[in-house]
Amino acid sequence: MRKITAKDIAAAAEVSLATVDRVLNNRGGVSEKKERRVLEWARRLKIDRALNQRPSRTLRIAVLLQSPDNPFHAAVQRGFEAAAPKAFQYNLQFKVHHIDPTRPDATAKLIRRLTDNCDGMAIVSAQDDRVAAAMRLFAAAGKPIVTMATDMRQTDRSAYVGPDNGRAGRIAGDLMGRLLGKDGGDIVIISGMVSMLGHGEREAGFRAVMRERFLACRITEVLESRERAELAGDLVFSALKHNGRICGIYNASTGALPVVNAIRASEKQGKVVFITHELTADRRQLLRDGLIDVIIDQNPSYEVQVAVEVLAHHLGRKDDAPVSLITPIHIHTIENC
Numbered sequence: 001m002r003k004i005t006a007k008d009i010a011a012a013a014e015v016s017l018a019t020v021d022r023v024l025n026n027r028g029g030v031s032e033k034k035e036r037r038v039l040e041w042a043r044r045l046k047i048d049r050a051l052n053q054r055p056s057r058t059l060r061i062a063v064l065l066q067s068p069d070n071p072f073h074a075a076v077q078r079g080f081e082a083a084a085p086k087a088f089q090y091n092l093q094f095k096v097h098h099i100d101p102t103r104p105d106a107t108a109k110l111i112r113r114l115t116d117n118c119d120g121m122a123i124v125s126a127q128d129d130r131v132a133a134a135m136r137l138f139a140a141a142g143k144p145i146v147t148m149a150t151d152m153r154q155t156d157r158s159a160y161v162g163p164d165n166g167r168a169g170r171i172a173g174d175l176m177g178r179l180l181g182k183d184g185g186d187i188v189i190i191s192g193m194v195s196m197l198g199h200g201e202r203e204a205g206f207r208a209v210m211r212e213r214f215l216a217c218r219i220t221e222v223l224e225s226r227e228r229a230e231l232a233g234d235l236v237f238s239a240l241k242h243n244g245r246i247c248g249i250y251n252a253s254t255g256a257l258p259v260v261n262a263i264r265a266s267e268k269q270g271k272v273v274f275i276t277h278e279l280t281a282d283r284r285q286l287l288r289d290g291l292i293d294v295i296i297d298q299n300p301s302y303e304v305q306v307a308v309e310v311l312a313h314h315l316g317r318k319d320d321a322p323v324s325l326i327t328p329i330h331i332h333t334i335e336n337c
Contacts, residue, residue, distance in 0.1 A: 004045045012041040028056040036316035043319060055091045059119040059315055063096045064107065066124070070227065070254050071280035072300065076124065076148070079304030086308055090317035092120075101193055101227050104128035111138055120144045120311050126195040127152055144314035146307045149298065150198030158314050161307045163298040163329045165198040169205025169252070171331065172275050175294050176206070176248050177214030179273045184216025185247035188239050192227040192253025202252040202277075217248065225255055233258025240266040251276040256283045260291045279332050287337045295332040303327045 010020045015034050022030050023038040030038070035055055068074035080094045087094060097114075099107045107125060111134035114121065120143050125131055132155045139145055139156035151160040176187065189206065191199045203222065210217050221239055225232035232255025240246055240262065249272055251259055256276050263272050269291070276283065279297035286292045306327060312318035 008045060009038060009041050012045065013037045032057055055317060058091050058093050061092055061094045061120045061122060061311060062114045062118040063094050064099050064121065064123040064125060065096060066101060066227065067098045071282065072254065072278045073124065075280060075300040076304060079301040082301065083304055083308050090312040092312060099125065101126050104131050107131050108134040111135060115141055120315060122146045122148055122307050122311065124149045125152060126193045127197050128195060144311055146310050148303060148307055150196050152197065159310045159325055161310055161325045162303055162327055164326050165201035166205040168296050168329050169202035170209050172250055172296055173206040173209030176250060176273060176275055177209065177217055179293060180217060180248055182216060184214060186218050186220045186243060186245040187248035187250060188236065188246055189219060189222045190232050190251040190253060191222055191224050194224055199252045206250055225253055227254055229255035229258050233262045237262035237265060240268055247271065248273045256286060256292060260286055284337050287332060287334055290334060297330045297332060298327060299330065
């Protein structure tokens with residue numbers, strides 16, 4: 001069998017031999033489009049030195065997250081920082097930008113500014129028409145967008161990477177119903193933001209299971225914490241004060257410790273089943289102390305890993321996309337935390 005040469009790659013990629021030489025020897029000076037085509041054909045033709053070839057041009061990826069004050073977003077940020085070795089292989093550079101979910105106009109303005117100097121985006125955001133419009137402009141420039149943890153509509157995003165939030169809500173509902181038993185009782189749901197599609201999907205899944213199998217359980221209130229941990233605690237304290245029949249709390253968002261403190265202050269510790277999401281360090285300890293009954297975790301570090309691979313694929317830096325973009329969820333109790 002004839003050995004494949006640089007001439008074969010040049011012919012297949014429809015570029016000059018000099019261009020192939022510059023790409024395979026990482027000399028730079030080649031357009032992104034041509035470099036991508038050369039590497040694609042070199043890998044197809046199985047040129048050994050192209051299999052792990054690092055592209056010469058650095059592509060900049062904007063990562064839009066809430067402040068690290070939110071433990072989940074802090075975990076996602078750490079995930080991107082830890083992904084640096086993988087990103088190095090694809091020559092992707094990540095920069096985190098902190099956004100305020102209650103200021104979508106500022107987020108939209110940031111995205112419009114990033115359109116000119118970034119090559120891709122990963123974002124965790126609530127649904128908003130202004131943000132969606134800015135994302136469509138970003139995508140129209142030929143730049144991939146990955147939504148993470150919670151999907152967004154009408155954004156022209158390239159992919160959603162994260163859990164099936166509806167299924168996660170159903171699991172929470174099933175666990176709540178089983179833990180409360182045949183007598184059931186009143187339940188309060190804490191939603192970070194109604195406009196956060198993932199939170200809405202969790203609530204819908206939770207409600208569906210209650211209707212299907214646990215008719216003695218009654219959802220009395222849905223409290224919107226606006227993604228503010230202390231507000232979640234205040235809302236729960238008020239709810240417990242005004243309704244002594246509450247025996248279940250499902251928190252789909254941030255604020256686990258303030259909720260625990262509200263339960264303690266209401267003298268309801270041991271009388272209320274508390275289920276929440278995301279196995280952060282502080283929540284792990286609360287679980288070990290018996291102050292949280294169940295945590296449903298989506299493994300943000302793995303979520304980031306998949307998002308990096310998806311972006312690399314859409315930018316032509318990775319041949320194959322991940323097999324599944326829906327990341328697994330894991331159930332944690334005091335026995336396996």
